[in-house]
Amino acid sequence: MPYIEASVRHRQFVAAARSALARDGVGRTSLRAVANEAGVPLGTMQYVFPSKELLLRAVIEDVIEETAEVFRAAADLDGGLEHAVRRGIAEFWDRLVDGRSDLQVMQYELTIHALRTAGMNGLARWQYERYTAVIADWCQQAAQRAGETCAVPFAQLARLVVSSLDGLIMQYVCDPNPARSREDLEAVTAMLVGLAGVRREPHVVAG
Known part of the structure; x- marks a missing residue:
């Protein structure tokens, strides 16, 4: 997988989270679900957003x-x-x-x-x-x-x-x-x- 800067990943994951949240709501949206939405491994997601709360804040x-x-x-x-x-x-x-x-x-x-x-x-x-x-x-x-x-x-x-x-x-x-x-x-x-x-x-x- 090619290297992508953290700032680009940040925007990508926020966009993916917004899609997942709009569809499924806060309670049913996990880091894994957002990683799947973004098409990346969970570990890649957790490197930028170690917790769901940090992602929701963003x-x-x-x-x-x-x-x-x-x-x-x-x-x-x-x-x-x-x-x-x-x-x-x-x-x-x-x-x-x-x-x-x-x-x-x-x-x-x-x-x-x-x-x-x-x-x-x-x-x-x-x-x-x-x-x-x-x-x-x-x-x-x-x-x-x-x-x-x-x-x-x-x-x-x-x-x-x-x-x-x-x-x-x-x-x-x-x-x-x-x-x-x-x-x-x-x-x-x-x-x-x-x-x-x-x-x-x-x-x-x-x-």
């Missing part, structure tokens, strides 16, 4: 970064705060939720696993801190570029975006109904935009 970190990157890339910052919120939420749903219940179930399961596992509960907190920080950042940037103000702190608006999406995603994976989910997503987005109370900052006239 998967959680990978999923968090992927979701954060989607949030970061989704928003159009040049059309003002309302446009950014509407575009960001819609793009997130299209890319990571619609038709991807397996990903969302895996993500919830990993979050619960992190909360219940000693030494990993900080990952769950970091997950939500990461998401809200990214959203707060692009909300603030969009408002500043358009010369707008927001009626609530950007961090609070971001937390409510994340919590609203969490609820809609849970409903979607428990009872998939794309048309209903779209209607609810639009209604929630309208409520969030209303909460933001976007206003254009008054121009300051030099004396």
Whole structure:
């Protein structure tokens, strides 16, 4: 077998683990199962990830970064705060939720696993801190570029975006109904935009 750098193996095994976890869940996914998914001997897997917990930690970190990157890339910052919120939420749903219940179930399961596992509960907190920080950042940037103000702190608006999406995603994976989910997503987005109370900052006239 040709030599492959540990960093490449790391990515390969995380991808294989994500496939196995999405299909079989945390409880039924072992290092051996992931090694089989990746097409390598168990010993090769254990060289990079000596334990299942280390592998799950890497998967959680990978999923968090992927979701954060989607949030970061989704928003159009040049059309003002309302446009950014509407575009960001819609793009997130299209890319990571619609038709991807397996990903969302895996993500919830990993979050619960992190909360219940000693030494990993900080990952769950970091997950939500990461998401809200990214959203707060692009909300603030969009408002500043358009010369707008927001009626609530950007961090609070971001937390409510994340919590609203969490609820809609849970409903979607428990009872998939794309048309209903779209209607609810639009209604929630309208409520969030209303909460933001976007206003254009008054121009300051030099004396």
